[in-house]
Structures are given as structure tokens and as C-alpha cells.
Amino acid sequence: MLDWLPENISTYGVKIDFLFYLIYYITNVIFLFVAGFMIFFMIKYRFKEGRKSEYSHGNNKLEIIWTSATTIGVLALAVISAPAWKEIKIDLPEPDIIVQVTAEQFNWRMLYPGPDNVFGTIDDLEIENVLNVPVDKVVHIRLRSDDVIHSFFIPNLRLKQDALPGREIIVWFEAMKTGRYEIPCAELCGFGHSGMLGHLYVHSPEDYEAWINENWPES
Amino acid sequence: MTEENITEINHEEHHKQSIWSKYIFSYDHKMIAKQYLLLGISMLILGGLLAMLIRWQLGYPDEPLPIIGLSDQYMETGEVDGVVDEMWDGWFEDETENWLTMTIPGGVIGPEFYNSLFTMHATIMIFFAIMPILVGCFGNFLIPLMIGTKDMAFPFLNMLSFWVAFIGSIVMLWGFFVPGGHAAAGWTGYPPLSSSVEFSGVDWGQNLWIISLMIMGISSMMGAVNYITTIVNMRAKGMTFFRMPLTVWSLFIVAILLLLAIPVLASALSMLLFDRLWGTSFFSASGGGDPILWQHLFWFFGHPEVYVLILPGMGIASDLLSTFARKPIFGYKAMVYAMISIAVLGFIVWGHHMFQSGMNPALGMTFMFSTMAIAVPSAIKTFNWLGTLKGANIKFTVPMLNTLAFVSMFVIGGLSGIFMASTPVDIFIHDTYYIVAHIHYVVFGGSMFALFGGIYYWFPKMFGRGMNMTLGRVHFWMTFVFFNATFFPMHILGIGGHMRRIANPMQYEYLQDMQWINEFITVSAFMLGLAQIIFFFNFFYSMFKGKKSVDNPWEANTLEWVAPTPPPHGNFLTPPVVYGGPYEYGVPDREEDWLPQDIKR
Structure with missing residues (x-):
């Protein structure tokens, strides 16, 4: 899908494209992971007469795991993105x-x-x-x-x-x-x-x- | 205070109600909810039609509209060159010039009308369709029923809130018929384009847009005060905060968001109106003002507003998901805390709409971190929905199909948001179709699917009759397929650098190779539009001819299903007492797989 990007001709564009690709692959993996589980559950746990669902209200350990995992993940993305932003918009090089x-x-x-x-x-x-x-x-x-x-x-x-x-x-x-x-x-x-x-x-x-x-x- | 109001209503109930007080100026929260629903549905149709016109222009730029464009009237008047030049002069002076020939001369959507189209499509969908339905209708209908009370805390204020919204809608629609056309500065209305007639050519259209949104804000404030008071003070015995359905939680949080955000919008709108009418220069650089100020104020309101649109969807989806998974919601408290954190964080991320605006780039850096952080509660909710499905016993009813679509489309909308949260990537995709794709995955893929699911689900309780589920399935699958066919390719356009809000992409060489995608989107959008006819037919047909419904057709736990169908004035035959949480499905050692909240275990 990223083949549609117009050809990059700028020095810092390489860094933007790198981040674009990086986030693209990460989000694709997450999407496939979530969609995969969803489809799997939808098929496996489709309605059957007389069956009862698992009586569970959740799992605190899982909550802590996925909360901290996503927090670390997104903050890492911000940290990785920051230098490129700094280079492009904050620390301007001397002009020719x-x-x-x-x-x-x-x-x-x-x-x-x-x-x-x-x-x-x-x-x-x-x-x-x-x-x-x-x-x-x-x-x-x-x-x-x-x-x-x-x-x-x-x-x-x-x-x-x-x-x-x-x-x-x-x-x-x-x-x-x-x-x-x-x-x-x-x-x-x-x-x-x-x-x-x-x-x-x-x-x-x-x-x-x-x-x-x-x-x-x-x- | 609230007690007094309740007795007041009971007192009134004894009088025979005239049609006037029963259907028009009703104090009953259920009737007001239906009024909001009708208003919302009418505006949804209008907003959808505007979208069709937008798509026509983008798929087939500057070609005359089919049917309208080829009518005799157009063939005659459209060929007069002068009409185009004098487009806005002498509005009603010449009898041969009617509204259509003035607005779309020759049947072609020009750039002026195109700008009005997308401005009004967004304005109408956000403020007049989704908010009235998700917040106005569902909020009014569900809050008293779900927390087990007779009505809202302030029924008169409630009635007033609807009629103020109605007046606001009339004012907004009026704008289509004034000389100069309707507002054309985008739904974000950035000055100086929006603050000066000289720059946009739009005169009273923009003024009416401002005034209408102010009126809508007043209506929302009245609703918000009412919702908060009702939820805090009028819960049934045993209905603790943590026994409330997540829909009520979401509406509670939305009401608080509106209460805090709308005054900021109102002040910004006032300044804009002053700039336009009385020569102040809050947003004009030449007069010492600053156009960026508007963006800060607007987005300080605008970002919480985005959550106003999606939070009720999240609440509704949680309720429907648990009901049809026949399983307690996974991590109820985590869901509540996630919504609260979304609301809190929602107030410190507005700057991510302004990364390229000229705002200090160092500030952009901090907004990137807060924006990334707000992805966390959204992820928590998604994982919890997924957890709810594990080990469930899923009934694929029409409301459930819409809910599952909500969850999966929200995942795409959420993930695509991460791209623009990363400031360097945002440099490229800001103001492109990537943003348009993202917002539609959240607001159509999210809010709209929840809205459809909610209507199919609560329709029997509202009207005493069920909607046709075969038509419901056809509508769902067509909507799901054509929704994706319409909005997914917009990501590709965005990646290709296709700007938002341009009337004719063929004017740019680098976009010409992608025009077939635009055409594909347009065809898909028309199919998506056609699919909605099924829904609207089903809706109005079932209201009168649908199958009569029992009190609890879905075998659900929450209190609204305890009330008779449709609920009488005062809702419950006896005041309900609550013994448990809202999602007790599949309780062991019980014959049924559900356990209503008012039944002792």
C-alpha cells in the first residue's frame, strides 16, 4: 500500500518514510492479531443451544499486561518519532x-x-x-x-x-x-x-x- | 429538588394529555428521545445526500449531475454564461433564476458549492445527526430506564433542550437558502477564511452557521446538566455506580465532556461572530489578533467532541456485545476507568490537530506524547471486547453484527490514528485523504455501526414493535461491504498525497493516476447510500407494521427490559430494586443464561 507514496526526493523524507513504514508494519501486525483472534472466537464460540458461556468477569493480570504493553509500545513510538520532528521543524540547518x-x-x-x-x-x-x-x-x-x-x-x-x-x-x-x-x-x-x-x-x-x-x- | 419534579410529573400524568402535550411539547423522556431520533434520522438522510453530491464531484469532476443536470431547465439556463458570473447577485430578482440554477449552474457542482457541501456534510452529520441520535435519543431514552427511574431530573429542561435543538436545526438549514450560499470554510471554520466575507464570498451562510452552532451548544448544555443530575441523584435502590450499564457510564462521561467543552466553543464562536459582524479582530492578524487562537479554542472543544461521538458507541457496543455473547463483559471496571482516562486525556491532546499549523513545534512534541498516551485506553477497551468474546456463546443477531463491525472498524480507525500521532509522519498525511479515511473509520465505522446496532436493539422497547431482521441483515452486509469499499481506498489516496477539500483532483498531475480510485470510491459510496434506503424503509415500516414485541425480546439483564413494552409514562410498574451488575450472563447453577438486575440471585 505504501507504494503509492510519491517519490521522495528530500533528505529528511527518508526518515519520515522510515517511520511511516515502521508504524505501517506494527499496526498491520496488531490488526491481524486482533482480527485473527476475533474471527477465531466468533467461529469457535458461535451459539450452540444448551451451552453456557464461561462465567468470567475478567482477569486483572491480563489487564495489567496489555495496559503496560501498549503504554510502552506507543511511548516508544513517540520517542522514536521525536528526533525526526526535531530535525525537520526545530533544529533548522544553516541555509545555502x-x-x-x-x-x-x-x-x-x-x-x-x-x-x-x-x-x-x-x-x-x-x-x-x-x-x-x-x-x-x-x-x-x-x-x-x-x-x-x-x-x-x-x-x-x-x-x-x-x-x-x-x-x-x-x-x-x-x-x-x-x-x-x-x-x-x-x-x-x-x-x-x-x-x-x-x-x-x-x-x-x-x-x-x-x-x-x-x-x-x-x- | 428532584423529588419535587417527580411528583410534579406524576401529578400531570393524571390529566388527560392532548396531542399537543403528548407528541409535541412532551415532558416524557421517551417521547423526547423519539423526537431526537426523528430529527437525527432526517438530518442523517440530508447529510448522506450531501455526501453523494461530494462523491459525484470527486468521481466525475465538473461533469453535470445526472438527472438534475440534464433536465430541460438546466439545458436552458445552464448554458447562459452570465449566470455563472453573477452567481450570487440579484438573488430573487429574475424569476427564471431559482435556487438550483443559482447554486449549481448547468448542473455542475462548482468549487463554491463544493466547499459548502463538505462543510455542511460534516456539520450536519456531527452536530445534527450523530449527536442527536447517540446522545440526544439514546441518552434520553436509556438513562432513566437503565438506572430504574421514572424520568429525567428536569423534564421541562429536557423538553426545552429538544426544541432549542430544533430551532438550531432550522437556523442551520436556512443557511442553504441565503445569498452567498451556506458556510464554506470547512466544519472547522478556520479564520480568516471564515471571519471575512471578502475572502470566502460567503455572507449570511457563515453567520447562520455560527448562530446555529451556538444554539445547539445551549441545547447540549441543557441536556448535559440533565443527564449528570439524573445519573447522580436518581438511580434506583441498589443501583450503585459500578452496577450501571456501560452505556450509562459512557453517556455520563459524555455529558461531563460537553459541559466542559461547549463553553469554549461558544466563546470562540462569539468572537468569530463579532469579527464578522462588528469589526473586531480576535482572529485577524491585521487587527492584532491571531488566527491560531481560533484553532486552539476550536480543537480544545473539538477533540473532546470526537470522544462525544465515539464514547456512546463504545458504551452501546459493550452492552450489546455482552448481551449477545451471553457472557459478562470482560473487565467491567477497566472499561469504566478506560473511558474516564479517555475523557481526561481528551482535554490535553487537541494540539495534534495543529502539528503543521505554525504552533511552536516544541509544543507539537509534547502533544505527540499525550496523543500516543490516549491510544492506551482505546486499546484496553478493544482487548476487553476481545476478552468478552472468548468462551462466549455468540448469537449473531443483527444488533450483534453491527456491534462486531463497530469493534473491528474501530480497531482500524484507532490504528490509523497512530500514524498521525507521530508528528513526522503527520507532516505528510496531515490534510490529506488519510485523515478523511481515519475520521470515517472512527465516526462511521465506529459511531454509526453502534448507532445502527443500538436502533435495531432498542427499537422494540421504543416502539413496541421489532424491526425486520431479514432486511436488517441485508442492510448490515451491504453497509459493511460498501463502507469498507468507500473508505478504505481513501487511505491509499492519502498516501498518494491527495489533499482534503479539493473539488477537482484532476487539476494536479500527480493525482491523475489515482483518479480511478476516486471513481471506485464514488460508485461504492452510491451503493452505500442505496443500502441505507433499506434501513430507513425498515425503520419507518416497522414503526407501524413491525411484529409486536415482548418485554424482553433479547433476554437481556438491564432494567429497561424489566419495564413494560413500550414503557408507560413513569416507566416501571413498581420501582425496581437492583441486586446485581448488568452483565450477569451464563451464571452457573441457573436454568436461564441471564440474570436480570432486579432479581435476587
Whole structure:
């Protein structure tokens, strides 16, 4: 079933997919275990005239066993999940590239700081719905919104973050593979929510150089 | 206080009741329960129809609806381009423009109407179908009967609670007919989309949505106060707390949850209404407010609300499971404590709806731990249900089939929840169809199967007649099969990255390969919808023409089966005295395999 996941191209996506698979296998085993017992009991203990059921009100030892087992199990899952979350959303690595993305009904406005790497200067370049980044570089996205809440979603990067009006949120990624990928909006943002779409171009170093030269020829 | 009320009712009973006071403004908890049931069933049908429209749009995006879309009227008016552009202007000015041509021009569900559809499908199902039936109907009907008393503690408040809910429903339905269409910001109503006409194009629809939910909250508060008071003060002699059926326990806990959670929703709704109508900016960043505040308040209510929907199902399932397994429930006290821990933990997990919202990610980490912890009581309940089946003598009646479906589907719904509790995995599946699959496994696979089971089970006590069990079996199997065919593939869509709340998945390249799954789901959903016609027919037919029922058709232990069928005003011929627990099945040294609670061992 997990074959349906879109191809992962981000560094931390590997960790998300690992957790996804891990929980998938664990929950499958639990489900088969519970469903197996249920079906077995349903067949074995189906109604027979004249038979009486076992007169039992439970078993405290079993209660303690399955309570502590599930507690340990789920808390272990939380502990295993924590480092990936910390890496992706809390401990951001130093950026190689910074792009400011402003969401609006129903576009992603990508603002590039230009060669001086400073926003708010004359060489800033704004492109609608197209995000150009180099491969194997840490990219910081300064995420903003002009109107309602949007959610910046790049399935292939395993990246999702709501964009809030009045706040700037920094997210990061490092793409491992070149290509063209889609950037839908994942949070309901109005009648144009469906169809709100940008594109991510992950360039090879040479292509990225060419893209820079094309847009900032004088530098 | 309560004693006075009871004598008051008895006093009234002596007067001959007019139709008005017997069927409309009745004080009798059983009649009020039936009123809630009727309201809930009507809204269930409406909510289901909205779901069918949603599925049409997703299976066949932007194609005209069958039948409606191809009618002459549509072929004529639908081709006028201007209609689309001026969709919401001059609502009733032109006589040729009626509600249908304005809402779905050309028979095509546009994105505006689509947003209203899923918003209202969820709102109606949660607040107007499942809550009125599981909490309103079963709560009113079962609490007095199961704890062995004559009526609710506050019968007048009870009557008021229903009629307030009725007014709330009218206000909500009204929203469909105002210019600008009904609320379209999702059932979660996140501002600024929900707080500003400018952003959504929805004007009074959203206001009415807010006002209606406030009214429903008042109704729920009145019900909650009543349930709590009744359970605490009016239990029959010998009915200790730990002899109460788990259904009563679940409703007791639900009432406490509602009492604590609804004021928070009410305050959030008030702020939203102020933002919309009187220019405050609680949730608007440009005015110094914060849109995240709404999410905190909403989910502080919203997560307990999820348990409001599932806890009564858990209670009902426990009762039905024990009755038809002919075996005491496994770990009664563990079941009670599990429900209490769910209720307590339910108040500290709301942040798991907001992992990607921009809330401090460190806070997300703590919410991950509390969310994982809440899986424990759910697991305890599941294992106890399983333990109940071991060594049982299982009768596969229609209520039991629905109960077994509840248990197995709840297991899937619970396990799929673990994925989103893990914050890194949630980054990917948040706001995708994975969430939609999860919530429907819990609320349809869970609450709805318990609801069906409960209706089949208590129908004879309510109406004095049994439902047709052949139709019941057909309905169950069709529902079970098509439920899974509809909602299981949604997990796959979610894994593929299919966002929630998009009107046309074909607009995205990476979703196009999965469109056949959407089409498959749509066909399954239509079949699921058709199966419910059997249920509704069975329900209304059996009410008048069903086979007359005896007092205790299922040979069950709890007190409602001690009362005559249907129970008269005042319920019991003599006040029952309770000698034992509710699940004494298969008691050794007894000829019958059941032991009613009012019989001395």
C-alpha cells in the first residue's frame, strides 16, 4: 500500500518514510492479531443451544499486561518519532539559499533575494508559482500569507507547513534529485483552493547557474 | 429538588394529555428521545445526500449531475454564461433564476458549492445527526430506564433542550437558502477564511452557521446538566455506580465532556461572530489578533467532541456485545476507568490537530506524547471486547453484527490514528485523504455501526414493535461491504498525497493516476447510500407494521427490559430494586443464561 507514496526526493523524507513504514508494519501486525483472534472466537464460540458461556468477569493480570504493553509500545513510538520532528521543524540547518514564499488566494508568490542575498533591495525578483532551487543545497523558505491560511505542501519533499497571515514561518528542505514537482495548497483557502498550484524546479548546479545568469545577467 | 419534579410529573400524568402535550411539547423522556431520533434520522438522510453530491464531484469532476443536470431547465439556463458570473447577485430578482440554477449552474457542482457541501456534510452529520441520535435519543431514552427511574431530573429542561435543538436545526438549514450560499470554510471554520466575507464570498451562510452552532451548544448544555443530575441523584435502590450499564457510564462521561467543552466553543464562536459582524479582530492578524487562537479554542472543544461521538458507541457496543455473547463483559471496571482516562486525556491532546499549523513545534512534541498516551485506553477497551468474546456463546443477531463491525472498524480507525500521532509522519498525511479515511473509520465505522446496532436493539422497547431482521441483515452486509469499499481506498489516496477539500483532483498531475480510485470510491459510496434506503424503509415500516414485541425480546439483564413494552409514562410498574451488575450472563447453577438486575440471585 505504501507504494503509492510519491517519490521522495528530500533528505529528511527518508526518515519520515522510515517511520511511516515502521508504524505501517506494527499496526498491520496488531490488526491481524486482533482480527485473527476475533474471527477465531466468533467461529469457535458461535451459539450452540444448551451451552453456557464461561462465567468470567475478567482477569486483572491480563489487564495489567496489555495496559503496560501498549503504554510502552506507543511511548516508544513517540520517542522514536521525536528526533525526526526535531530535525525537520526545530533544529533548522544553516541555509545555502533563502526564498520568501507568500501565499495569497490562489497563488504562491516566490520572492528571490538576488545576488546580494538581502530581501528588500532592488535586485529582488518575484516569480509567481515557480520555485527554483539547486539540488543538494539547504533551502530555507520564509513562509507568509497575505490573506487566509494556506498550507505549503510539496509531496515529493515530504514538506508541509501552514502559511499564516501576520507571521513568518521558516521551513527548510534539501532536495536530492533534480526535476519538476508540484506545490499544491493543503489547507482550505477559499473557492480557488482546488487548483492552487505552484511548481518546484530542482536544478542541477549548472542549470541553476544558468537560471541565475538569465535573471540577473549583470552579476 | 428532584423529588419535587417527580411528583410534579406524576401529578400531570393524571390529566388527560392532548396531542399537543403528548407528541409535541412532551415532558416524557421517551417521547423526547423519539423526537431526537426523528430529527437525527432526517438530518442523517440530508447529510448522506450531501455526501453523494461530494462523491459525484470527486468521481466525475465538473461533469453535470445526472438527472438534475440534464433536465430541460438546466439545458436552458445552464448554458447562459452570465449566470455563472453573477452567481450570487440579484438573488430573487429574475424569476427564471431559482435556487438550483443559482447554486449549481448547468448542473455542475462548482468549487463554491463544493466547499459548502463538505462543510455542511460534516456539520450536519456531527452536530445534527450523530449527536442527536447517540446522545440526544439514546441518552434520553436509556438513562432513566437503565438506572430504574421514572424520568429525567428536569423534564421541562429536557423538553426545552429538544426544541432549542430544533430551532438550531432550522437556523442551520436556512443557511442553504441565503445569498452567498451556506458556510464554506470547512466544519472547522478556520479564520480568516471564515471571519471575512471578502475572502470566502460567503455572507449570511457563515453567520447562520455560527448562530446555529451556538444554539445547539445551549441545547447540549441543557441536556448535559440533565443527564449528570439524573445519573447522580436518581438511580434506583441498589443501583450503585459500578452496577450501571456501560452505556450509562459512557453517556455520563459524555455529558461531563460537553459541559466542559461547549463553553469554549461558544466563546470562540462569539468572537468569530463579532469579527464578522462588528469589526473586531480576535482572529485577524491585521487587527492584532491571531488566527491560531481560533484553532486552539476550536480543537480544545473539538477533540473532546470526537470522544462525544465515539464514547456512546463504545458504551452501546459493550452492552450489546455482552448481551449477545451471553457472557459478562470482560473487565467491567477497566472499561469504566478506560473511558474516564479517555475523557481526561481528551482535554490535553487537541494540539495534534495543529502539528503543521505554525504552533511552536516544541509544543507539537509534547502533544505527540499525550496523543500516543490516549491510544492506551482505546486499546484496553478493544482487548476487553476481545476478552468478552472468548468462551462466549455468540448469537449473531443483527444488533450483534453491527456491534462486531463497530469493534473491528474501530480497531482500524484507532490504528490509523497512530500514524498521525507521530508528528513526522503527520507532516505528510496531515490534510490529506488519510485523515478523511481515519475520521470515517472512527465516526462511521465506529459511531454509526453502534448507532445502527443500538436502533435495531432498542427499537422494540421504543416502539413496541421489532424491526425486520431479514432486511436488517441485508442492510448490515451491504453497509459493511460498501463502507469498507468507500473508505478504505481513501487511505491509499492519502498516501498518494491527495489533499482534503479539493473539488477537482484532476487539476494536479500527480493525482491523475489515482483518479480511478476516486471513481471506485464514488460508485461504492452510491451503493452505500442505496443500502441505507433499506434501513430507513425498515425503520419507518416497522414503526407501524413491525411484529409486536415482548418485554424482553433479547433476554437481556438491564432494567429497561424489566419495564413494560413500550414503557408507560413513569416507566416501571413498581420501582425496581437492583441486586446485581448488568452483565450477569451464563451464571452457573441457573436454568436461564441471564440474570436480570432486579432479581435476587
